[in-house]
Structures are given as C-alpha cells and as structure tokens.
Amino acid sequence: MFEPLARIPDAELHRRQDSVRHYLQTVAPEAGGILVFSRLNIYYLTGTFGQGVLWLPMDGKPVLLIRTGLNRARLEAGVEHILPFKSYSQLAGLCADAGSPFPQTIAVVMAGLTWQLGSMLAAKLKEYTLVPGDHAVALAKMVKSEFELDILRRCGALHHTSLHDLLPAKLKPGMTEREIAHQAWEVFFSQGHMGMLRMQAHGEEIFLGHVAAGDSGNYPSGFNGPLGLRGEHPASVFMGNANKVWEYGEPLMLDIGFQIEGYHTDKTQAYFAGPESAKSDAIRAAHDFCVAMQEWCCETAKPGVTPAELYAYCIDQAEKQGFADGFMGLDESKVPFIGHGIGLTIDEYPPIARGFDVPLEKGMVLAFEPKQSIRGVAMVGVENTFEITDTGCRSISGDTYEMIPIE
Missing domain, CATH: 3.40.350.10 (Creatinase/prolidase N-terminal domain)
Structure with missing residues (x-):
C-alpha cells in the first residue's frame, strides 16, 4: 500500500x-x-x-x-x-x-x-x-503552462546559484577538467539536481554537460552544440578530461544543465584563470560580443517575433563585427543555430535557426547560447534560459553574464 x-x-x-x-x-x-x-x-x-x-x-x-x-x-x-x-x-x-x-x-x-x-x-x-x-x-510541449513554468523558474534559480554563486569558491587554476566536473556535480547535487539530463534528438546522449578548459573548447565534437570538449574518453565524450589542466590565462567553459522534477534549464558559465587584468583583448572582445548578442535576443524575443529573425540578426552582426569565422563553432564544428527550446529535454522545439518562422508565444522557454571560438585559445560566450512573457523576455537562470576571474 x-x-x-x-x-x-x-x-x-x-x-x-x-x-x-x-x-x-x-x-x-x-x-x-x-x-x-x-x-x-x-x-x-x-x-x-x-x-x-x-x-x-x-x-x-x-x-x-x-x-x-x-x-x-x-x-x-x-x-x-x-x-x-x-x-x-x-x-x-x-x-x-x-x-x-x-x-x-x-x-x-x-x-x-x-x-x-x-x-x-x-x-x-x-x-x-x-x-x-x-x-x-x-x-x-513548446508552450509551457504556469505549472511547468513554476518548476522551470525554480530550476533556473538553483542553476544560477550553483554555477555563479557556489562553484567559484571550489575552483582554482591547476585543477584538471575532471576534478572541476566532480566539484560541479557536488555543488549541483547539494542544490537538488535530480541527476538526469535528457535529449530528444535520436542517438544523442548527455551526462552532466561540457567542461572545457582552454583549447578544449575548440576540440572536435560529435555533439550537436557549439562548445567542444575532450571529454572523459572516446566512449564517454562528456564532463572533463583527467589529463587536461586548467592553466593560468585560460578561459574555462562549463555548459551544464540543471534538472528538477523532470524539467531542465541550460546555462553556460565562463571563468578565467587569473585576474581580470590578465585577459587578452581577444578573449574580452569575443565574450563581450556574445553577451551583447544574448542581451539583444532577450530584448527582442517577444510574442510575434520568429526564431529565424533572432538567428539572422546574430549571424549578420557576427559578420559585420569580424566574428563570423568562429561564431557558434569553428569549421565543421560550427552549428546552424544560436539556441533552442527547452523543457523535459534539453533540445526541445523550436531551434533558434534559419527557416523556423513559427512566431514566439507567451509561455515558451528558450535557451540562447551565443558562443565564439578563438583559434588556438578557447571558446568563450554565454548561455541562459529565458521565458517569453506578454511583454518580452526574461532570464530565469540568472542575469549576470561576466566571465568570472578565479585566482
């Protein structure tokens, strides 16, 4: 009974x-x-x-x-x-x-x-x-009810607390990607993460997410996302590699989903090994461009706007501002979207991509993930989860997007 x-x-x-x-x-x-x-x-x-x-x-x-x-x-x-x-x-x-x-x-x-x-x-x-x-x-599934939105908002708040507020105190240059991944898991579980991340696309898998220090962010990836990673092993291409050390002067990208009660939020937090003053102009400019694109998407995404419009603007700006080469990945790793729907799976409908002209509606939840590769250095950028409201769009996974320096 x-x-x-x-x-x-x-x-x-x-x-x-x-x-x-x-x-x-x-x-x-x-x-x-x-x-x-x-x-x-x-x-x-x-x-x-x-x-x-x-x-x-x-x-x-x-x-x-x-x-x-x-x-x-x-x-x-x-x-x-x-x-x-x-x-x-x-x-x-x-x-x-x-x-x-x-x-x-x-x-x-x-x-x-x-x-x-x-x-x-x-x-x-x-x-x-x-x-x-x-x-x-x-x-x-594309349009969420208030019942679903309540779960997603709570999930996003826990997600931000984990990656932005709690995890930095556990990180330091010299750690391996694998050690960083384990610290992230410890924090996530302490905040109520239920352990599962689910993908909708046939054949896709995910465990924890991507931990990419330095040039791992440009490492060839078989995953349908912009951020590269070495991963644990060719048989388990997730989390971080035990032989890759996060070195002084390198960005660190953690693209890790959070899940409670079946629902996910997606977030990428960037960190930097060293003081703010040690960042190169290339790293700073690339990250600032991605933040600007995410903020533009948030300001623009409202009922009636289409995913294709959001995508077209970001691609156009990447070309005009000199970021086209590495925007959303390098070479064959470049992906043809800048975000996606999210809910019971990480990759729900619709993609924020060319050809997706169904207007946005109140109650849709989207992840915007503009990222920029810097050849030979790293990938930088942001990702957060956003709720479409009557009047516009708001982040439910935090509203501070800086690259956090860790000394």
Whole structure:
C-alpha cells in the first residue's frame, strides 16, 4: 500500500492532452487520434514514466497500455484506463474494450520507436493507416503552462546559484577538467539536481554537460552544440578530461544543465584563470560580443517575433563585427543555430535557426547560447534560459553574464 511520490494535477494533464489534439488537427487532420510510445512523452501526457504505449483519441478517453511497471503506473498516472499488454496485436482490441476504438487513420509519434518496433507495429496494425504525428506533440510541449513554468523558474534559480554563486569558491587554476566536473556535480547535487539530463534528438546522449578548459573548447565534437570538449574518453565524450589542466590565462567553459522534477534549464558559465587584468583583448572582445548578442535576443524575443529573425540578426552582426569565422563553432564544428527550446529535454522545439518562422508565444522557454571560438585559445560566450512573457523576455537562470576571474 504505497502513496505516489507526486502527481501531475488532472487539469494540467487534460490541458496537455487537449493541446496535442489541437495541433494534431493541423499536423495530421485525417487522424482520429495518436499513439505515443516514448516514455518521456507518455510521462508528459499521463504523469508516469511508463514503458508501453498511450492511445490518445481525438474524441474519448485516453488508454494507457503498460508492458512493465503496471502498479507504478496506476499509482502515478492521471488517466482512467490503465491496462497491461504484451503484443502490439492487442492494442486495437484493448482500446476498443476501454471505449476508445481505433479509427481508420492513426497518427504515431514515430521518433519513439526503433525501426524494428515500427515495422512490427505496422505489421500488427496493417488494416489501419499510420501517419506521422510527432510534430503535434512537439508543438504542444513548446508552450509551457504556469505549472511547468513554476518548476522551470525554480530550476533556473538553483542553476544560477550553483554555477555563479557556489562553484567559484571550489575552483582554482591547476585543477584538471575532471576534478572541476566532480566539484560541479557536488555543488549541483547539494542544490537538488535530480541527476538526469535528457535529449530528444535520436542517438544523442548527455551526462552532466561540457567542461572545457582552454583549447578544449575548440576540440572536435560529435555533439550537436557549439562548445567542444575532450571529454572523459572516446566512449564517454562528456564532463572533463583527467589529463587536461586548467592553466593560468585560460578561459574555462562549463555548459551544464540543471534538472528538477523532470524539467531542465541550460546555462553556460565562463571563468578565467587569473585576474581580470590578465585577459587578452581577444578573449574580452569575443565574450563581450556574445553577451551583447544574448542581451539583444532577450530584448527582442517577444510574442510575434520568429526564431529565424533572432538567428539572422546574430549571424549578420557576427559578420559585420569580424566574428563570423568562429561564431557558434569553428569549421565543421560550427552549428546552424544560436539556441533552442527547452523543457523535459534539453533540445526541445523550436531551434533558434534559419527557416523556423513559427512566431514566439507567451509561455515558451528558450535557451540562447551565443558562443565564439578563438583559434588556438578557447571558446568563450554565454548561455541562459529565458521565458517569453506578454511583454518580452526574461532570464530565469540568472542575469549576470561576466566571465568570472578565479585566482
């Protein structure tokens, strides 16, 4: 006889489900509902991190079908129909018995399935037409409710306290990147970080984040982000390297996410090994440019503005001010965005990039991350998480962006 650790309010779950239904009318108007497979999206729509599938009909009650963890799902999920299943061949019958039968055309969140499982699903439901429905869920998650914003604001405050207020006292030149990473973890856990960071893009992983001292910031990276890093090992390209020492005169970049109650904020804090006076003109100018771009994005991002407009301005300014070569990475490591949505994953919709013309709305939460590579030296810059309000944009992960000197 257990009590659930936490429950998402029923009104919040109904809002989320109705939002997916609303966007599905545009994304897949022919579909009579959507099948959701990824555990994270099942959590978003039901309140439990279930292994199985959720059937969300356009009309009628959702049905949660669970392979493993049925009793936990019944404790946590805010849906009426929670049933066990073993095979995709059972889905149609179980949903019909629950009063929510499948229509002829069904949308599917296809990113939640491997090729193997997707092929199996299509074979088991061959009498139905399956169409992509992923974007309906992405659009629903894009705009946060007050329930979600409350979590994100608390997360951002803890994030700033950790990286800006507490961690500097534990850092000193001469430490290895790995030692720095462990100090960061100690501080983060002390402030309530729940240990997980999640990525949405298929195949992407993340652990703690990036710790890059000096030229590690320009080290070739396979991660879809501007900041390079050596990482622990080719098999674990995260955190910091045990053989790279943070030397006097080098910038140190910590691009580390914070997570509470499933929600993330993203923040990059820059440090400098030595006094302010020891910074080179190149380091100071590059960092100041990135701060200016972040501040411009914050001042400009408001309902009606598009991500593409924010991206275009920053790229134009990088070219005009002589920073085009290393803005958002060097050579093949340069990334084609200056930020991204964030929430239950680090990389939510929309990217702040060319071609993304859906206007910003109140309640969206975005990470702006302008960064500048200096060849042979380091990468510098900033990143913070911002909330779009009725009148503009505000940082929820701190509003001081200086490179902190550590002596």
